Amino acid sequence: MPAQVAVCVQAELVADREEAARDQLAQIRVDDFDAIGTVHFARAFVLEPVIDTEGHPIPPSIVYMADVDGSADEHFRALPTEIHALFENCRGYPGTPGVAARLLWLHEHSLRPAAYYRHTADRPVEQIKREAYLREQVEVVLDELTAAQRTSVDAVAHTVYRAVKRRPDLSWAIRRPSSPGLTYGVLRISTLVAIVLGLLLVLPLVGPFLVAWVLVVRVLELRDTPESGAVDIGHIDAVRRYEDHGVQNPFTGIGFVKPGIVRRLTMRGALLGLDLAFRLVMYRDNLSGVQTIHFARWQPVDGGRRLIFASSYDGNLESYMDDFISRLAWGINLVFSNGVGFPRTRWLFFGGAKDEIAYKHYLRRHLVPTVVFYSAYPTLAATHIDRNADVRRALRAQDPRWLEAM
Known part of the structure; x- marks a missing residue:
């Protein structure tokens, strides 16, 4: 089985504790993760309070993410003290030290990614x-x-x-x-063959439905309102403050999913397909030709109302965005065109990210300052x-x- 798992914990902040949490984030020593020995990358950040697409408030929250060898439970048991202290600003976190109570709380606030990419799934720290x-x-x-x-x-x-x-x-x-072994390889290939055969069998039955679905999506595309205007310089500076301190950089972006069942299901279907592709096809060394990404995840939060895209990549943000535009524009459009404000697409795959300036502005508006970012091997690029x-x-x-x- 693959060595790494994606850990994600999101928890609502107690009222009036947002500033205290930000202060604690700024003081966390990322070197403390070295002692664990099984963490590839980790990050923590604050999501500010917002109003969703239906006018409902979303309170501020702490998000903690890590790419780890082993299991989430093992990682929770080894969490640095400072991460526990950070969660003490959140609702319901056990006030008195107690392993069982804290483990239960962490598991209750854990989220699974909709899609997860690992540069090499069987290579531990x-x-x-x-x-x-x-x-x-x-x-x-x-x-x-x-x-x-x-x-x-x-x-x-x-x-x-x-x-x-x-x-x-x-x-x-x-x-x-060490490696997953022959059994895992056979299972991976047999699963891939079964999925392909299954799709070929059901395609005649679901084909007309898919055509109708795409037509509905096209009608919705014509009604979309892309974001426009310049990006706030203060926001760009706040994000850049935590970039370019080593070979690798964090990318953390968040946005609302467009309302309506069609958009939500289209995004979930696209992410399911991506996740299967990462597990069965793109499971070693590159993501559709992009070889600078160590880990990437598409993480639904706030009950699926928003989606976080988080990755750990080599190089700077500009070259990273260029790689995606030149190699993966179709995949970006397939997923993120279902996000509020994304540049206008045509038939799900076209336009969108190909509008380079609009797409880069969109990304920069939705970036979150990644205050805490840890790498177990900060001098090593994926190559x-x-x-x-x-x-x-x-x-x-x-x-x-x-x-x-x-």
Whole structure:
């Protein structure tokens, strides 16, 4: 089974505790997550009070998200004290320390993502760090080779292999890394085949219904009112304050789902399809050609009235948005065209994100300052992680081609 799970807790703030919660967020030491050892990324932020599309108030809340190895229950048991202190500003949080009561509260306020992407589902934190260390040490070994040991590529590869095998701190690299195994692979492929066959069987029956559904969506598209105007500079600055402090950046955006059952079901259907694709097809190394994303999730909150898109990615925001526009505009439109204010689309897939300026303005309006952002390996881009794993794999097989990755 995949190593990582998505943890999300949303809890309403006690009246008049919003500022206190913001102050606590600013003081959280993200290094405390290092001691847990199973957290890839974590973030926490405040959602301000708003009025929904039907005029109902949504109170302010705290949202905590993490991508972790193991289970949500194991993660909750290891939460840093400062995260517990943050939740003390929320309604119903147990006032006196008690593991059982706090675990129950955390589980009661947990939310499941509608779709979840992992760059490599079977690679835990420990393995990523160890393979990064392996590459560093292999470089040291290569630098120390004498001219006599560099007679051929095969000779270099064999010498390094023996050096690694002899060192207690590196000999683990000669063993096969843990993986979900053959059973999981067979299950994944058989599930994919079953879904494809099932769709082919029911398509003649549901085809006319789908055509009618798309026609209804098209009518709704013609009535949509996209957002317009410049983005508030103060909001942009508030978001940028927590960006570009390392190789990776957080993206946290939120928006209302358009009212009506057609839009809600269209979004949920699209997200279900995405989640299946992530689990069965795009389960390793890239999201439809985008190789800069470590984790991404589409998270319904506030009873499904709003949707959060949160990701941990390499590089800066501008290049990140450009990657999505050039490679995944159709997928963006399929999901986010069901969000209030999204640039106008045509037939679900066209327009929308292709209007680059309007789309980027839309994203920036909906970004949330990610005050707390933790990475277990802040100096490693996703491509570096893949390259380190390739070095280990080829070194273990005594394949000299691993030298090409150095």
